[in-house]
Amino acid sequence: MSSLMLLSKVMIVQIKCFQEIITIGYRVYHSYDLPWFRTLSWYFLICVNYFFYGETLADYFGALVQREEPLQFLARYHRFISFALYLAGFCMFVLSLVKKHYRLQFYMVCISQVTLSSYSSAPALTVTPIHCLFIVPISIVICNDIMAYLFGFFFGRTPLIKLSPKKTWEGFIGGFFSTVVLSFLMAYLLSQFQYFVCPVGFNSETNGFTVECEPSDIFVMQEYTLPTAVQNTLRWETVNLYPFQIHSIFLSSFASLIGPFGGFFASGFKRAFKIKDFASTIPGHGGIMDRFDCQYLMATFTHVYIASFIRGPNPSKVLQQLLLLQPEQQLSIFHTLHFHLREKGMLPSSAE
Amino acid sequence: MTELRKRGEGGGGGDIDSTDNISDKEADADDRLGLQGDAEGECDDSKAATPDVPLSTADADHTPQCLNKALEGLPPRWKNYWIRWVLSIAMISGFVPIIYMGPVTLILVVMIVQIKCFQEIITIGYRVYHSYDLPWFRTLSWYFLICVNYFFYGETLADYFGALVQREEPLQFLARYHRFISFALYLAGFCMFVLSLVKKHYRLQFYMFAWTHVTLLIVVTQSHLVIQNLFEGMIWFIVPISIVICNDIMAYLFGFFFGRTPLIKLSPKKTWEGFIGGFFSTVVLSFLMAYLLSQFQYFVCPVGFNSETNGFTVECEPSDIFVMQEYTLPTAVQNTLRWETVNLYPFQIHSIFLSSFASLIGPFGGFFASGFKRAFKIKDFASTIPGHGGIMDRFDCQYLMATFTHVYIASFIRGPNPSKVLQQLLLLQPEQQLSIFHTLHFHLREKGMLPSSAE
Numbered sequence: 001m002s003s004l005m006l007l008s009k010v011m012i013v014q015i016k017c018f019q020e021i022i023t024i025g026y027r028v029y030h031s032y033d034l035p036w037f038r039t040l041s042w043y044f045l046i047c048v049n050y051f052f053y054g055e056t057l058a059d060y061f062g063a064l065v066q067r068e069e070p071l072q073f074l075a076r077y078h079r080f081i082s083f084a085l086y087l088a089g090f091c092m093f094v095l096s097l098v099k100k101h102y103r104l105q106f107y108m109v110c111i112s113q114v115t116l117s118s119y120s121s122a123p124a125l126t127v128t129p130i131h132c133l134f135i136v137p138i139s140i141v142i143c144n145d146i147m148a149y150l151f152g153f154f155f156g157r158t159p160l161i162k163l164s165p166k167k168t169w170e171g172f173i174g175g176f177f178s179t180v181v182l183s184f185l186m187a188y189l190l191s192q193f194q195y196f197v198c199p200v201g202f203n204s205e206t207n208g209f210t211v212e213c214e215p216s217d218i219f220v221m222q223e224y225t226l227p228t229a230v231q232n233t234l235r236w237e238t239v240n241l242y243p244f245q246i247h248s249i250f251l252s253s254f255a256s257l258i259g260p261f262g263g264f265f266a267s268g269f270k271r272a273f274k275i276k277d278f279a280s281t282i283p284g285h286g287g288i289m290d291r292f293d294c295q296y297l298m299a300t301f302t303h304v305y306i307a308s309f310i311r312g313p314n315p316s317k318v319l320q321q322l323l324l325l326q327p328e329q330q331l332s333i334f335h336t337l338h339f340h341l342r343e344k345g346m347l348p349s350s351a352e
Numbered sequence: 353m354t355e356l357r358k359r360g361e362g363g364g365g366g367d368i369d370s371t372d373n374i375s376d377k378e379a380d381a382d383d384r385l386g387l388q389g390d391a392e393g394e395c396d397d398s399k400a401a402t403p404d405v406p407l408s409t410a411d412a413d414h415t416p417q418c419l420n421k422a423l424e425g426l427p428p429r430w431k432n433y434w435i436r437w438v439l440s441i442a443m444i445s446g447f448v449p450i451i452y453m454g455p456v457t458l459i460l461v462v463m464i465v466q467i468k469c470f471q472e473i474i475t476i477g478y479r480v481y482h483s484y485d486l487p488w489f490r491t492l493s494w495y496f497l498i499c500v501n502y503f504f505y506g507e508t509l510a511d512y513f514g515a516l517v518q519r520e521e522p523l524q525f526l527a528r529y530h531r532f533i534s535f536a537l538y539l540a541g542f543c544m545f546v547l548s549l550v551k552k553h554y555r556l557q558f559y560m561f562a563w564t565h566v567t568l569l570i571v572v573t574q575s576h577l578v579i580q581n582l583f584e585g586m587i588w589f590i591v592p593i594s595i596v597i598c599n600d601i602m603a604y605l606f607g608f609f610f611g612r613t614p615l616i617k618l619s620p621k622k623t624w625e626g627f628i629g630g631f632f633s634t635v636v637l638s639f640l641m642a643y644l645l646s647q648f649q650y651f652v653c654p655v656g657f658n659s660e661t662n663g664f665t666v667e668c669e670p671s672d673i674f675v676m677q678e679y680t681l682p683t684a685v686q687n688t689l690r691w692e693t694v695n696l697y698p699f700q701i702h703s704i705f706l707s708s709f710a711s712l713i714g715p716f717g718g719f720f721a722s723g724f725k726r727a728f729k730i731k732d733f734a735s736t737i738p739g740h741g742g743i744m745d746r747f748d749c750q751y752l753m754a755t756f757t758h759v760y761i762a763s764f765i766r767g768p769n770p771s772k773v774l775q776q777l778l779l780l781q782p783e784q785q786l787s788i789f790h791t792l793h794f795h796l797r798e799k800g801m802l803p804s805s806a807e
Binding site: 077079080083087090091093094095097099102103105106110111113114117161162163258261264265268269271272273300301304305307308309318319321322323325327330331333334336337338340341344346347 | 529531532535539542543545546547549551554555557558562565566569616617618713716719720723724726727728755756759760762763764773774776777778780782785786788789791792793795796799801802
């Protein structure tokens with residue numbers, strides 16, 4: 001059940017961040033009493049979440065969805081239903097425009113829409129069935145934060161950027177190298193456990209979640225030949241690594257080099273609207289948004305990275321689409337697939 | 353005002369007092385700055401001091417000299433009406449030859465309209481915030497426009513130019529890692545924005561950043577949906593646009609002749625009679641137009657790219673919805689009309705849904721734009737088209753319609769794209785492919801597409 005807990009934690013964080021940003025908007029524009037506005041903001045939040053989580057959950061609970069009639073309907077016309085819900089909110093916004101408050105209302109709806117598009121899509125897209133791909137990016141960002149802080153504390157001298165006077169180049173570079181090394185090690189540790197590495201599947205018999213599988217290639221130890229220069233230095237010829245560790249180098253580099261821009265963006269935002277912290281939910285740290293500002297950029301990057309370099313298409317989704325095609329198209333795909341599998345030796349040449 | 357603030361702070365969970373460092377006066381002052389210059393709706397007075405800002409384009413009169421001369425004798429109100437009508441007819445008749453010039457021209461026209469709308473909205477932002485001289489900002493807005501366009505065009509075109517892409521090495525690389533490349537380009541813009549933040553202008557820069565992004569979301573995303581609709585078949589491009597134009601004109605005529613009860617405070621010229629009359633007449637007219645257009649392959653076939661001739665082709669076996677079918681009328685109607693069945697194209701039934709949406713929900717797009725213009729005290733988005741305003745003024749309802757049409761097609765009409773499905777299939781692991789193969793085999797045998805004993 002921990003998958004569901006993860007999902008709900010992510011959702012709670014996202015809701016809290018949304019609330020913090022909207023509250024700042026209210027304070028900046030003194031618009032707390034705009035008619036309908038609070039209702040509309042929460043309505044849009046629910047709509048957008050319904051859209052993004054609906055797509056994700058429909059995959060997880062594939063078998064369950066097939067059984068229940070109403071769920072099947074919701075899944076099949078999901079996009080249309082989400083769009084209709086969003087449109088209803090849009091019409092309500094237009095009807096709620098009040099003569100003296102047009103500009104404020106447009107500002108507020110603008111803030112809520114931008115917040116929703118950037119901050120709601122990121123979490124939903126990263127809640128992946130593979131725990132490793134969820135835990136590692138978050139830990140990398142936290143690690144970078146802590147390492148950069150420590151290096152800055154002990155060796156910090158040259159300021160990094162005017163926006164954040166406390167950041168230093170020493171912290172930045174020290175944080176980069178230590179994060180890459182530490183995440184390399186963490187990737188090694190986590191890759192060994194099925195719990196982290198296997199996609200969470202919903203077992204329709206037991207009606208529970210299972211995490212058992214044949215680990216995919218990136219989590220299987222492989223032997224790499226070191227380049228000759230390194231060979232002479234270390235006197236090793238080959239080294240055994242998980243491919244995932246190599247991916248972790250790219251993830252941690254991004255988190256250390258580009259991730260901080262998310263933090264600078266948030267700092268600039270706070271200075272622009274003259275606030276010290278997004279809220280003071282966490283004593284000593286500020287609001288949830290303060291802790292998660294870098295995470296969002298990382299979450300989006302991880303999603304794009306996985307989609308581009310790691311994850312293949314989802315087989316049940318492909319089958320679903322296949323069964324929706326016209327019979328002639330299915331037949332032509334069938335023949336192409338047959339030819340392809342025969343070439344690969346998966347099918348004996350003379351079998352059916 | 354103090355009451356409001358106190359309540360707001362209390363409602364924020366009681367945690368705001370300690371961190372409330374907002375200098376409210378400054379917050380107000382910034383807003384007042386934005387509002388002051390627009391008191392009259394035209395920014396000319398305050399603009400005198402900043403010669404670089406383009407003159408409020410909403411005032412410039414672009415009416416051609418010939419029209420001016422022809423209408424010299426008329427009082428200004430009539431002159432305005434005539435100019436409006438002449439331009440309406442000019443635009444509609446300009447639309448027709450563009451359709452005949454084919455898909456490529458249409459795509460180019462959509463792109464030009466999109467760029468012009470983007471420019472109009474961004475220019476308004478500059479005027480509202482007097483931010484024309486912000487460092488880097490013009491460059492960054494155009495950069496983001498190019499990034500987002502690159503992303504969307506890449507996604508759309510990679511499918512349609514599949515054969516061409518397979519042949520060229522660099523194109524293959526761009527296509528395979530398209531999302532990552534687009535994301536990297538966007539990130540570069542994001543980092544440049546952060547680096548361009550200048551001490552005194554933080555708030556303005558964030559406003560303009562938000563303004564640009566919202567504009568991109570509204571204008572650019574939807575123009576790409578229009579293009580995707582176009583590839584589905586030109587009829588999916590022509591019919592929605594014509595429905596919206598038809599509804600505009602019909603609602604105007606009904607309002608002109610029978611208008612009495614105002615519809616909504618935002619747009620005082622709209623009336624309930626116009627709204628309802630427009631609804632019924634649009635449904636009927638689009639029903640007929642759907643009948644007319646469904647007969648031509650040119651409109652009905654999906655646009656395909658022919659890799660031999662390196663051109664677009666519109667030839668195919670029309671899909672089921674464009675094939676005349678016989679429908680049995682419900683008994684009530686049968687008794688009235690004394691017909692038992694009626695021959696219709698299924699597309700005509702779809703057109704009823706499209707036109708209902710355009711008449712009932714579409715106008716909210718127009719109200720949104722009206723509210724926006726009032727909020728920022730501008731009369732028109734620009735004055736590119738004499739008598740009508742800017743391009744955005746003509747297209748404000750079209751965007752909502754385009755999105756609806758796209759979602760409608762994706763949900764109820766279009767099946768998945770077979771070449772895309774095959775592509776994904778070939779990317780799977782061999783074991784997964786084998787299991788799908790067996791399922792497909794079973795399925796096809798059941799349907800009788802494959803003889804039971806053949807391979």
